[in-house]
Amino acid sequence: MSETNTLARSMHDLGAAVWTGGSLMGAIGLNGASEATLDARESTRVANAGWSKWTPVNLAAIGAHVIGGIGLLRGNKGRLVSQKGAMTTNVTKTVLTAAALGATAYSRILGEKIMRNGDVSAHSGVDPDSGTPDDVAKAQKQLATLQWVIPALTGSIVILGAVMGEQQRPTWAASGIARRLLPN
Numbered sequence: 001m002s003e004t005n006t007l008a009r010s011m012h013d014l015g016a017a018v019w020t021g022g023s024l025m026g027a028i029g030l031n032g033a034s035e036a037t038l039d040a041r042e043s044t045r046v047a048n049a050g051w052s053k054w055t056p057v058n059l060a061a062i063g064a065h066v067i068g069g070i071g072l073l074r075g076n077k078g079r080l081v082s083q084k085g086a087m088t089t090n091v092t093k094t095v096l097t098a099a100a101l102g103a104t105a106y107s108r109i110l111g112e113k114i115m116r117n118g119d120v121s122a123h124s125g126v127d128p129d130s131g132t133p134d135d136v137a138k139a140q141k142q143l144a145t146l147q148w149v150i151p152a153l154t155g156s157i158v159i160l161g162a163v164m165g166e167q168q169r170p171t172w173a174a175s176g177i178a179r180r181l182l183p184n
Contacts, residue, residue: 008071013161015065019100020154022058026051027147035124040131044140047125048115055108062104065157069097079168086167093160100153107146110139 034047073080073090080086114125114136121131126144128137 005072005075008068008075010068011064012068012072013158015061015063015068016154016158016161018061019058019065019104020151020158022054022061023104023147023151023154026054027151030054031125031147035127040121040123040129041119043122043124044114044117044136045119048111051108051111051125052115058104062101066097076168083167086164089160089164089167093157093164096153096157096160100150100157103146103150103153107143107150110143110146113139114143 030050031047034043034050037043037046076086080090114120117133117136120133120136121129122136122140123129126140126147128140132140
């Protein structure tokens with residue numbers, strides 16, 4: 001493996017950034033815009049159409065993030081074992097990534113459930129009204145929470161990526177290795 005991981009790091013970081021940014025845009029822009037429809041039956045259709053167009057891009061971003069992450073793990077395996085704190089940060093980031101993947105997949109399942117019901121009355125893509133069928137309303141309420149959980153998780157992944165980058169600075173790396181070798 002080469003001494004630099006520019007491609008892997010770029011895929012990993014850009015994938016996480018797109019995943020985070022797209023999720024935020026969807027929560028704020030797309031779901032917010034679905035409130036502005038003139039006919040309450042169009043709210044879910046508009047939101048569903050937008051999320052359906054976003055899904056392939058989001059999938060590509062997530063794939064780039066995961067593939068880049070695997071490349072970074074391979075390139076940094078020695079540092080993860082020898083530098084104190086590096087493994088803990090990496091495990092934390094991996095757990096957050098798994099949680100974000102689960103939340104993203106579940107939100108897509110909920111979105112598909114809403115789409116199968118066709119044009120139903122609602123205030124927005126994530127806010128039911130009195131005419132929204134019960135199963136759709138339940139899915140919308142869950143999506144109303146997940147729309148904020150996903151960018152919170154993916155944003156945390158971006159932050160931990162920055163922490164891991166800082167851990168690679170020579171002074172931090174040297175002190176982390178020294179603390180691992182000389183614990184007291």
